[in-house]
Amino acid sequence: MNIDSVKFRLGKNRGFQILIYVLAFACVVPLLAILLFIIKAGITKINWHFLVNIPKPVGETGGGIANALVGSIIIILVASVIAIPIGILAGVYLSENRKSKLAYWTRLSTDILQGVPSIVIGIVAYFWLVKPLRGFSALSGSVALAIMMLPIVVRSTEETLKLLPPSLKEAALALGMPFHRVIFKVVIPVGIGGILSGVMLSIARITGETAPLLFTAFGNPYLSFKLTKPMQSLPLLIFNYATSPYNDWHDLAWGASLILLVWVIFLNIFTKIITRKWKVQL
């Protein structure tokens, strides 16, 4: 057949269209497989005892993941407290000083930080906090996660504030408002949607991070509230128990995986809703 004939070209067009449709939708298959498998394996393990008890030693059935849930929440809260103010203010700095030399370097650093593998941040947090304090601690884990949050918060703040009309800020300044009040009372409140979605996105990102916690928060089989002591977290528990040879522990890890997955997906959907409501572009 002549390869220039219209029929052939139309057929080729159709063929590639079908190929692209198939390949595009094939991407959803592994996602569905993972979601369904985790739900199937995890749903039977989750009950009230699972949520309020700590893991039992090998051989005893039952036990839960209360220590990991509490630990995850504490570590993430502390990380957020560290990262959110710094991130938002750095983002404000970048949007206020677009041309300055430092802004260029800050922007470059933010880009670099975003691409740094999480395990490298774990190593660095180990030398910054674990070694000087002579022991694994939840605080060092929080700092490692805060470093991972920063670039996302900085970037989303900067991008949001860039889109605000300058007339808004100028009007406030013309009324004689001091600069810091303009930032806190006008600029940030107007851009809160975009900033918030960046914050939520960064929290969703660090919730599932395991690598930076391996040498910092380290994990703890017991319930602990002390920031200076090792602490368990959900992803750490999943990693440790999933790679163990015991079936009881695998069950625990499946339940924990389901909870982590639901948590992360919930955060993502929440971010989506905020993004849509405030019509921000991330």
Add this chain to the structure above:
Amino acid sequence: MDTSSVENGMITRSDLPLRVINSSPEAVAKAKKRARLSFRQIRTENIFNKTLILMGLIMVILVVGIFLTLVVQSLPSIKALGPKYLWGKVWDPVQDIYGAWPFLLGTLLSSFLALIISIPFSISVAIFLGEYHPAGWLPNLLKNAVELIAAVPSVIFGFWGLAVLVPIVRTFESHIGVAPVGVGIFSSSLILAIMIIPYAASLGRSMINLVPSHLKEAAYGLGATRWEVIRSVVLPYTKSGLFAGILLSLGRALGETMAVTMVIGNTSLIPKNIFAPGNTMASVIANEFTEADKPVYLSALIELGLVLFLVTVVINMIGKKIIDRFTND
């Protein structure tokens, strides 16, 4: 003359009639208070400005600090082992032999294999969402689903891979006649391929959206079919953007730790083929960092981290540069 005059660009008030100053104690106290307030306001202003600069500086300090920490901590191994550490073929900490080649090879093999597997899928998603169906509920669903892949924690990918994918790969391996281990470079590449689809796909989609419609319309006007437009207008136009997306997903794949650690098999031998178990730079750090009992051992691991850091920084920078150039054109 009773208006103010301009001298050297400054307004002087010398010609203005004198103001009558109210010097009663209440008035003085009031004026003092007002002056203090405005001084305080100026001070707050300055402090606020300095805080902003400090916050910007913190980001720079963090990155420089990360780099310096890695360099300083890997100095013992750089001094003791020299550059041949990078192509040393044996990693045996018990006998104090450190060679990073097995891990470099493992990282390169698993990342590039993952890239090759994922490219057709991510480009298809990009074309589907950018060209065929930019709007509608089904494309929206696909877009959200692909973004959700990026949200799933890597440890869950690893656990799923261990429980579901590894047995499948094992059966596949016994069919084609290699040692049916299951865990290995191939399994980790499959997992990585799934994990990095969203990065190239979403970037590719936004790049395809940037193609000027008059170019496409001109091609349609010449009688091109949709596929011909994609092949000879959209893809050539977005070439560099798509390349940047692939580069960024390569950066992700190189640094990915947990999922790989769980399914790659963790041996320090040089992988003989793509089905053999191995180790990547990230996974060997994750596995051995807390066990490293000798200073050189620990520092050799950190040197791996340094290499990983430098490689990902370079890859990300190149990717970002390409995107910037593309979007500014």
